[in-house]
Amino acid sequence: MGQIVARDNKPLAAAAAEAPQQYLTFTLNAEIFAIGILHIKEIIEYGSLTEIPMMPAFIRGVINLRGAVVPVIDLSARFGGRQTEIARRTCIVIVELVQTVEDGELRQDIGIMVDSVNEVLEIPATDVEPPPAFGSRIRTDFIRAMGKVEGRFVIILDLDRVLSVEEMAQLGATADASAPATDNAG
Amino acid sequence: MDEITTVFVTESREQLAAMEAALLELENSPGDSDTLNAIFRSAHTIKGGAGVVECDFIVAFTHVVENALDKLRNGEIAVDGDLVAVLLACSDHINALLDVLESGMPAPAADLQADGNALLDRLQRGWLSGEGKQSDDSTPPATSDGTVESSGGGVVETDCWHISLRFGQDVLRQGMDPLSFLRYLTSLGTIVRLETLADAMPAADDMDPEACYLGFEIHFASSADKAAIERVFDFVRDECTLHILPPRSRLADYVALIKALPEDPMRLGEILVRVGALTQAELDVGLAAQQATEAAATEETAAPPLGEILVEQQVVQPELVEAAVVKQKQVGEKKAAEARLIRIQADKLDALIDLVGELVIAGAGVNLLAARSGLAELTEATSVMSRLVESIRDSALQLRMVQIGETFNRFNRVVRDVSKELGKDIELVVSGAETELDKSVVEKIGDPLMHLVRNAIDHGIEPAEARAAAGKPERGRLSLNACHDSGSIVIEVADDGGGLNREKIARKAMERGLVPAGHTLSDQEVYNLIFEPGFSTADKVSNLSGRGVGMDVVKRNIQSLRGRVEVDSQPGEGTRFTIRLPLTLAIIDGFLVGAGSAGYVVPLDMVVECLELPPQAGDSHYLNLRGEVLPFIRLRDLFEIRGEQPVRENVVVVKAAGQKAGIVVDELLGEFQTVIKPLGHLFRNLRGIGGSTILGSGEVALILDVQALIHLAAHRDEPNAILNRS
Numbered sequence: 001m002g003q004i005v006a007r008d009n010k011p012l013a014a015a016a017a018e019a020p021q022q023y024l025t026f027t028l029n030a031e032i033f034a035i036g037i038l039h040i041k042e043i044i045e046y047g048s049l050t051e052i053p054m055m056p057a058f059i060r061g062v063i064n065l066r067g068a069v070v071p072v073i074d075l076s077a078r079f080g081g082r083q084t085e086i087a088r089r090t091c092i093v094i095v096e097l098v099q100t101v102e103d104g105e106l107r108q109d110i111g112i113m114v115d116s117v118n119e120v121l122e123i124p125a126t127d128v129e130p131p132p133a134f135g136s137r138i139r140t141d142f143i144r145a146m147g148k149v150e151g152r153f154v155i156i157l158d159l160d161r162v163l164s165v166e167e168m169a170q171l172g173a174t175a176d177a178s179a180p181a182t183d184n185a186g
Numbered sequence: 187m188d189e190i191t192t193v194f195v196t197e198s199r200e201q202l203a204a205m206e207a208a209l210l211e212l213e214n215s216p217g218d219s220d221t222l223n224a225i226f227r228s229a230h231t232i233k234g235g236a237g238v239v240e241c242d243f244i245v246a247f248t249h250v251v252e253n254a255l256d257k258l259r260n261g262e263i264a265v266d267g268d269l270v271a272v273l274l275a276c277s278d279h280i281n282a283l284l285d286v287l288e289s290g291m292p293a294p295a296a297d298l299q300a301d302g303n304a305l306l307d308r309l310q311r312g313w314l315s316g317e318g319k320q321s322d323d324s325t326p327p328a329t330s331d332g333t334v335e336s337s338g339g340g341v342v343e344t345d346c347w348h349i350s351l352r353f354g355q356d357v358l359r360q361g362m363d364p365l366s367f368l369r370y371l372t373s374l375g376t377i378v379r380l381e382t383l384a385d386a387m388p389a390a391d392d393m394d395p396e397a398c399y400l401g402f403e404i405h406f407a408s409s410a411d412k413a414a415i416e417r418v419f420d421f422v423r424d425e426c427t428l429h430i431l432p433p434r435s436r437l438a439d440y441v442a443l444i445k446a447l448p449e450d451p452m453r454l455g456e457i458l459v460r461v462g463a464l465t466q467a468e469l470d471v472g473l474a475a476q477q478a479t480e481a482a483a484t485e486e487t488a489a490p491p492l493g494e495i496l497v498e499q500q501v502v503q504p505e506l507v508e509a510a511v512v513k514q515k516q517v518g519e520k521k522a523a524e525a526r527l528i529r530i531q532a533d534k535l536d537a538l539i540d541l542v543g544e545l546v547i548a549g550a551g552v553n554l555l556a557a558r559s560g561l562a563e564l565t566e567a568t569s570v571m572s573r574l575v576e577s578i579r580d581s582a583l584q585l586r587m588v589q590i591g592e593t594f595n596r597f598n599r600v601v602r603d604v605s606k607e608l609g610k611d612i613e614l615v616v617s618g619a620e621t622e623l624d625k626s627v628v629e630k631i632g633d634p635l636m637h638l639v640r641n642a643i644d645h646g647i648e649p650a651e652a653r654a655a656a657g658k659p660e661r662g663r664l665s666l667n668a669c670h671d672s673g674s675i676v677i678e679v680a681d682d683g684g685g686l687n688r689e690k691i692a693r694k695a696m697e698r699g700l701v702p703a704g705h706t707l708s709d710q711e712v713y714n715l716i717f718e719p720g721f722s723t724a725d726k727v728s729n730l731s732g733r734g735v736g737m738d739v740v741k742r743n744i745q746s747l748r749g750r751v752e753v754d755s756q757p758g759e760g761t762r763f764t765i766r767l768p769l770t771l772a773i774i775d776g777f778l779v780g781a782g783s784a785g786y787v788v789p790l791d792m793v794v795e796c797l798e799l800p801p802q803a804g805d806s807h808y809l810n811l812r813g814e815v816l817p818f819i820r821l822r823d824l825f826e827i828r829g830e831q832p833v834r835e836n837v838v839v840v841k842a843a844g845q846k847a848g849i850v851v852d853e854l855l856g857e858f859q860t861v862i863k864p865l866g867h868l869f870r871n872l873r874g875i876g877g878s879t880i881l882g883s884g885e886v887a888l889i890l891d892v893q894a895l896i897h898l899a900a901h902r903d904e905p906n907a908i909l910n911r912s
Contacts, residue, residue: 050784050887054872061886064884064885067543067544067547069866071865
């Protein structure tokens with residue numbers, strides 16, 4: 001895990017100079033995204049999920065992963081779209097993240113819901129471009145880089161940003177506070 | 187450190203804790219003989235144990251303390267605050283000595299030793315002296331006796347050790363020179379006088395020139411301890427008879443020595459007088475007393491024979507002799523206690539608990555399948571099995587759980603000491619002492635709690651005059667409370683003092699640049715500033731604490747336990763620190779209910795009763811419960827659960843914080859023991875849900891935080907009020 005952290009913390013330029021990295025590509029609303037495979041613990045079929053009430057739509061709920069309770073994030077909703085519809089190929093990708101939150105370092109497994117997973121591929125550093133300043137459908141800070149694959153661009157996600165526990169918890173609190181039936185958001 | 191010593195240190199710490207608690211109790215109810223006995227027993231056990239592990243400095247110190255306790259027990263001296271204070275200090279000192287032993291040092295450092303001497307001196311002068319035979323000088327612990335009333339006469343006034351040495355005949359043949367031992371002995375001290383005994387020498391014809399017939403009586407001045415002196419003779423240990431009497435041994439011991447040696451008693455006595463160990467008068471008294479004791483042979487319980495044996499075998503120092511009988515009993519008791527205690531590695535326990543957790547989930551799965559199969563016999567068999575599995579889980583989880591009461595009780599002492607030092611009158615109210623939490627958490631929570639308690643005493647609670655002026659009772663009140671709050675343990679440290687000074691904190695924060703000027707903060711935000719590193723509003727910093735100093739450490743410590751600390755304060759009414767710690771291992775008895783497709787668990791101890799929702803309840807938010815108005819909340823509404831509302835709904839009547847309320851759910855699914863799994867950081871702002879648990883089916887069920895739910899429901903209709911509050 002230390003290795004992963006070290007790699008993630010490196011500036012993009014340094015990372016780009018390194019050997020080609022492997023990425024998992026997946027489809028979400030007919031668009032292809034990629035994430036570095038070093039984050040990924042496992043991929044499971046969408047199964048019984050327990051919804052958590054009073055949470056923003058992008059937090060789908062929690063699942064039981066061999067005795068551990070793991071939150072599941074609906075990426076589509078997180079990107080501001082509608083909730084993912086469950087289909088035959090819907091998967092949950094379990095990623096492990098180490099994040100700095102107010103209480104210090106936090107290691108957490110998070111599941112992300114995707115329409116389908118495609119493949120693991122290598123993208124040479126030369127084919128990795130910095131993210132566009134605007135023009136993409138998702139928040140630019142969610143994009144780590146753009147990877148060129150067979151003439152198409154895939155969005156390489158910055159999972160630390162996308163799945164920022166701190167930010168999501170804050171959003172949860174705001175959603176909570178805006179609802180009439182709540183208290184003590186502060 | 188060997189195993190026996192480790193056990194001794196651990197047990198002695200426990201004894202000390204018990205002793206301290208009893209001493210504090212004694213202060214409140216002086217003269218309670220049970221308490222006195224308990225204190226005495228603790229001290230005695232420690233001394234006995236120290237004898238077993240041959241830790242002389244603890245034996246010596248504890249011995250004097252025990253004497254004082256003995257007098258106390260016998261009513262010769264009365265309990266007062268000063269004595270309790272000294273005894274408490276003594277118990278601290280013993281603890282410090284245990285540290286020394288634990289660290290493997292042969293003797294306490296000079297300053298610690300000096301502290302000990304000072305304490306003993308206080309004990310001697312204040313309470314022990316003036317009791318007849320005792321010497322009133324303060325004797326250093328290593329050689330301290332002088333207070334024991336012996337069976338065979340008074341104390342022999344000499345500062346020197348007495349060593350009786352008889353070399354075996356084979357010593358020379360084995361290539362050892364008796365003189366070299368004596369020479370080596372001088373490296374430990376000085377031989378004041380030495381008498382050579384040639385009594386064993388046979389007539390010239392029978393004498394074997396290669397045999398050693400010599401014996402020595404040595405008067406030896408040294409600051410070394412007995413073990414060190416004994417070590418001098420280690421090489422010839424098997425080949426010689428060695429008797430060592432510490433300085434100020436009792437006359438009886440000398441008498442015992444005389445009797446133990448092969449030479450004629452009168453002749454030996456003369457030699458002892460000659461080497462200066464005894465005076466003639468002492469010898470006479472001793473021998474006379476000895477004869478008297480022998481005459482009254484019937485009543486000799488702790489009389490010479492026993493002493494002789496112990497001295498001879500060098501099991502204990504002679505001071506211990508008179509306590510020997512009691513001690514033997516104690517050792518026996520301790521052995522029994524050891525047998526009941528098994529110390530095992532925490533990892534092994536964790537592995538077991540993990541396995542049991544899996545077993546429970548697997549077992550629940552089997553149950554479910556059995557119930558579906560409809561085979562009565564299978565169902566019966568699995569239900570028996572699941573009951574057993576549950577018992578196993580309970581026992582496994584209990585292994586790691588300890589009550590927090592022990593930790594809380596430590597603060598009795600802190601509150602007493604600190605409040606005395608500050609001249610405040612403060613009572614400590616402890617509640618929820620039986621709340622259990624994981625041992626590792628208990629160990630780590632002590633320091634942060636200590637900080638909060640000290641802070642509360644020093645800065646939270648005002649001096650008596652200020653309290654009186656504010657119309658509050660002069661006696662300050664500090665409360666420690668613990669309770670389980672689904673998924674967490676909550677520990678509260680609350681005082682009824684002046685509260686935090688909001689303005690001052692805000693001002694300091696601005697000065698220090700923690701908050702941009704002109705920025706408005708909520709009360710909560712302001713109060714939380716005290717957890718910033720180095721933040722203090724105290725005008726003067728006392729030696730105890732400066733409110734704010736170290737609060738960042740408290741916060742960090744608690745965070746390292748994955749917990750949180752919050753502070754709430756009402757000006758003039760007090761401050762309350764709430765520490766919330768996750769309790770991953772906690773089990774609660776839960777009541778499983780269903781709403782929509784999901785299962786929810788209500789902590790069973792909050793459930794009062796269950797009933798069917800009367801159809802006439804309609805859309806109102808209250809119902810008539812046997813004439814009582816019972817407000818209720820619909821879980822479906824509150825959690826915005828989609829799906830068809832069932833025809834029949836049920837109400838779970840819960841009670842939290844003295845308030846009764848109903849929770850309307852679809853189904854009642856029954857009692858269920860659950861292992862609480864915290865939901866994690868992502869859901870930390872979620873109110874109304876305290877945690878989660880995994881059902882037999884593998885699904886995750888949410889544990890309701892009833893108190894928060896009621897709160898949510900109560901304030902649902904008045905959102906503005908809440909906004910103003912928070």
